[in-house]
Amino acid sequence: MPAPASAPRRGRPPAFDRDEVLAAATRLFWQHGYEATSVTDLTSAMGIRPGSLYAAFGDKESLFEEVVRRYGRSPVGAFVTVALEEEPTAHDAFARILREAAAVYADPSHPAGCLMISAATNVTPQDAGIQDRLRELRNGNLRTFEERLRRARQDGELPPEADPKALAGYFGTVLQGMSQQARDGATTADLTRIAELALRAWP
Known part of the structure; x- marks a missing residue:
């Protein structure tokens, strides 16, 4: 008995795999930054025509915003949030964040450092x-750090005289510095030594 005919598809089938082209765009923005990455660079790396880019993503800025959202959900972009959610103490969370940053930022399987720290340099x-x-995303991370550290002080994990805002800023600064060090060639071992030294500042 012949198989029943399938219903005709509506609309044009996608001409490319969205995840694949977003991965290519992510790598390019991560490596070169937003400003230095042209639409021509993007379409060449993504393997699509300019018209397809504009039809699928709107424009370069909209594409970049989708890249940032996708990065934030990926293992290399979400490790900070995951650590804060999973670790039972603030100290364990920040120790995990710094140690994982050392591994993630220097991982040779992708561009060095953190996309959200390095992609917006030299913007016109x-x-x-x-x-x-x-900047707002990074400042949001600092506010999350501060909130977690305030709870730690309330729970007695930090002494009463500890300054959650200053401590959050300190760890944020260390992470930004580690990202830049990775872009300058620092290895995971190099960054791990920095992470361990930074943890000694825990009150």
Whole structure:
């Protein structure tokens, strides 16, 4: 008995795999930054025509925003959030964050450092919104750090005189520095030594 005919598909089938082209765009933005990555660079790396890029993503800025959202959900972008959620103490969470950053930032399977720290350098005034967006994401991480450290102080894990805001800023600064060190060639071993030294500042 012949198989029943399948219902016709509506609309045009996708001409490319969205995850694959986003992965290519992510690597390019991560390696070169937003400003230095042109639409021509993107379409070449993604293997699509400019018209397909604009039809699928809107424009370069919208594509970058999707890249950032995708990065934030990936293992290399979400390890900070995961550590804060999974570790029972603030100390364990920040120790895990710093140690995992040493491994993630220097991992040769992708560009060095953190995309959200390095992608918005040297942005021109007309693209300042990108810089502002990434700054707000980074500042959001600092606020999350501070909230976790305030709870740690309330729970007695930190002494009463500890300054959660300053401590959050300290760990944020260390992470940003580790990202840049990785881009300058630091290895996981190099960054791990920095992470362990930074942890000695825990009150």
